[in-house]
Amino acid sequence: MMEVLHGLGTGFAVALSPLNLLLVLAGCFAGTLIGALPGIGPINGVAILLPIAYGLGFPPESALILLAGIYYGAEYGGRISSILLNVPGDAGAVMTTLDGNPMARNGQAGKALSLSAVASFVGGTIAVVLLSLFGPMLARFGVKFQPSDYVALMVFAFACLASLVGSSPLKTLTGALIGLMLATIGVDANTGVQRYSFGIPDLLAGIDFLVIVIGLFGMAELFHLVEQQIRGRLTTVPIDKSFVSWADIARTKWTMLRCSLIGFIIGTLPGTGASVASAVAYGTEKRLAGSTAGTFGTGDIRGLAAPEAANNGSATGAMVPMLTLGIPGSGTTAILLGALLMFNVTPGPLMFEQRPEIAWGLIASMYIGNIALLVLNLPLVGLFARMLTIPQHYLTPLIAILAFIGIYSIVGNPFDLYMIIGLGVFGWILRKLDFSLAPVILGFVLGGLFENNLRRALSISGGDWGILFSTVDSLVLYALAIAVVVIPLWLGRRAARRANAAFDA
Amino acid sequence: MPDRIFAAVLLFLSLIYAFYAFFVIKAPFQYDPLGPEAWPRLLSVIMILCSGALLLRxxxxxxxxxxxxxKRLAIVLALLAGYAVLFEPLGFIISTVLFATVTSRLLGAVWKRAALFGLGVGVGGYLLCAGLLDLNLPAGPLPRL
Known part of the structure; x- marks a missing residue:
């Protein structure tokens, strides 16, 4: 406990410095703006702004504070387009449309926006408290991890990914493999042997992480917008004078608390993020509502509070494995992890001891950011809602220009401009074919770690593969990996059998 | 059908990838049990299985x-390629004004507004990013800020 308080002390000292305070506010503000844009979710927002944040030359903790602010700010802002437009910014905001949009159409737009801001605040704050309590504990557990345990952890991460994310496990696995294979391009650090660079000098150092992120997310998003382009303006529901009351909060307090916890726990699982968390939370609340569940989907405040508390909880929960074990908990945290690697900071169990200013500074900034978001969102929601009316024909070129500025100012190589366009087309095709892109980026980020740990483990054992199964930690992780794959399959079969039985009777 | 085509291309590429992993990549000498070729070999086998399964189902x-x-996608792709080609030789301001104006016009803005938008983004973007934020952007024939 003392350790946590001490850490938070260090963290607030970092986060309250004028520059970092400014960056938290700027990140939260920019994040909410981006999240409010219809169709652009947190992952695209962070991807497009990552190189610019990197190019500004801040110290690593400040850049991370800014990027994290954009991340959970966008998670906050996503609810605005869900509620007013019925267009979710990303998969994590889909559940918010179910009750949020009906509320707005029933003349309670103001109430829906303010209630969801409160729910987001509760979710984010509970999750950051849990993060500061459990983070150091998990890090202490992770410190004694050997390379072979890391291999087991990666297997677990990819098992979670395949079983819980995306339309089909096969496609998710294929996506992760694409990422893993892209990561093998370039000179092998251990032996200096060229792999898959075909003598092209621009590929010797491998494909830059920024190029992958901007290409697969930013540019693919641009093609998606062009494809979906809707002529004229979308019709938004105007914001009225209704506002959340204490009675509403009292009615939803248990919903918020439960769903914050659900969100946090699901967020901590490697690979699963806001979309799974909000869906599980919504389903749970609907089941718990029992006889009053009929109002879900028609503008029930519980149905709005549940997914919002959960997706903000999971955004913070996803930071737990990233900060403590160096394994990202979601696609967006994979980007944050890559950002840390660009600063030559290796996230992992030692970060709490060796670079406390980064680990604790980030955590402390999230306390501040959550309060800032609530304060920003209640009065300024009208301003953010204006973003909804930005016509697509200005938004699309803007994304391209931001991507070009970002890539050129960091790498300064015109070859990379062609690379991001090509990867954008590739990412768009993947999206069209129902591949989710988060596994690709997770595979790319984890590829090097996975391979290095495997090789190191086998070096230690002198080539004996038995070392992979030699510790208790690794066996537990393999068991969990099997459970994560088998249990959903078994539950699915059972549900199908029940449905059949009910049909026969 | 689109899934089949994609899976076939993926299978073809992973076969090439596997060929390199099994027959080309070799370290001249190494002390570790696993060389640079082991990991790609493992990945290529799993990928061939995955893309094969996707091809069948x-x-x-x-x-x-x-x-x-x-058509719209092709035009935007061409515009992006043109923007990338002209980015360095013409510099940020000129290439961005051209790209932003033409793209927003093609996507539905009227000429006058598209031109205003292009000018605003090109000049404003340069002043903001190169001037205020000190990012490295190509100046082209125009004098550097």
């Missing part, structure tokens, strides 16, 4: 993009 049946949309 495709999931997406319809790509669902009509002719007009294909």
């Amino acid at each position: 495709p999931l997406v049946q319809n790509f669902d993009v009509d002719g007009a949309t294909w």
Whole structure:
């Protein structure tokens, strides 16, 4: 406990410095703006702004504070387009449309926006408290991890990914493999042997992480917008004078608390993020509502509070494995992890001891950011809602220009401009074919770690593969990996059998 | 069908990838039990299995993009390529003004507004990013800030 308080002390000292305070506010503000844009979710927002944040030359903790602010700010802002437009910014905001949009159409737009801001605040704050309590504990557990345990952890991460994310496990696995294979391009650090660079000098150092992120997310998003382009303006529901009351909060307090916890726990699982968390939370609340569940989907405040508390909880929960074990908990945290690697900071169990200013500074900034978001969102929601009316024909070129500025100012190589366009087309095709892109980026980020740990483990054992199964930690992780794959399959079969039985009777 | 085509291309590429992993990549000397070729070999085998499975049991049946949309996508792709080609030689301001004006016009803005938008983004973007934020952007023939 003392350790946590001490850490938070260090963290607030970092986060309250004028520059970092400014960056938290700027990140939260920019994040909410981006999240409010219809169709652009947190992952695209962070991807497009990552190189610019990197190019500004801040110290690593400040850049991370800014990027994290954009991340959970966008998670906050996503609810605005869900509620007013019925267009979710990303998969994590889909559940918010179910009750949020009906509320707005029933003349309670103001109430829906303010209630969801409160729910987001509760979710984010509970999750950051849990993060500061459990983070150091998990890090202490992770410190004694050997390379072979890391291999087991990666297997677990990819098992979670395949079983819980995306339309089909096969496609998710294929996506992760694409990422893993892209990561093998370039000179092998251990032996200096060229792999898959075909003598092209621009590929010797491998494909830059920024190029992958901007290409697969930013540019693919641009093609998606062009494809979906809707002529004229979308019709938004105007914001009225209704506002959340204490009675509403009292009615939803248990919903918020439960769903914050659900969100946090699901967020901590490697690979699963806001979309799974909000869906599980919504389903749970609907089941718990029992006889009053009929109002879900028609503008029930519980149905709005549940997914919002959960997706903000999971955004913070996803930071737990990233900060403590160096394994990202979601696609967006994979980007944050890559950002840390660009600063030559290796996230992992030692970060709490060796670079406390980064680990604790980030955590402390999230306390501040959550309060800032609530304060920003209640009065300024009208301003953010204006973003909804930005016509697509200005938004699309803007994304391209931001991507070009970002890539050129960091790498300064015109070859990379062609690379991001090509990867954008590739990412768009993947999206069209129902591949989710988060596994690709997770595979790319984890590829090097996975391979290095495997090789190191086998070096230690002198080539004996038995070392992979030699510790208790690794066996537990393999068991969990099997459970994560088998249990959903078994539950699915059972549900199908029940449905059949009910049909026969 | 689109899934099949994609899976076939993926299978073809992973076969090439596997060929390199099994026959080309070799370290001249090494002390570790696993060399640079082991990991790609493992990945290539799993990928061949995955893309083979996808080829046999495709999931997406319809790509669902009509002719007009294909045309719009192709035009945007061409504009992006042009922007990338001209980015360094013409510099940020000129290339961005051209790109932003033409793209927003083609996507539905009227000429006058598109031109105003292009000018605003090109000049404003340069002043903000190169001037205020000190990012490295190509100046082209115009004098550097």
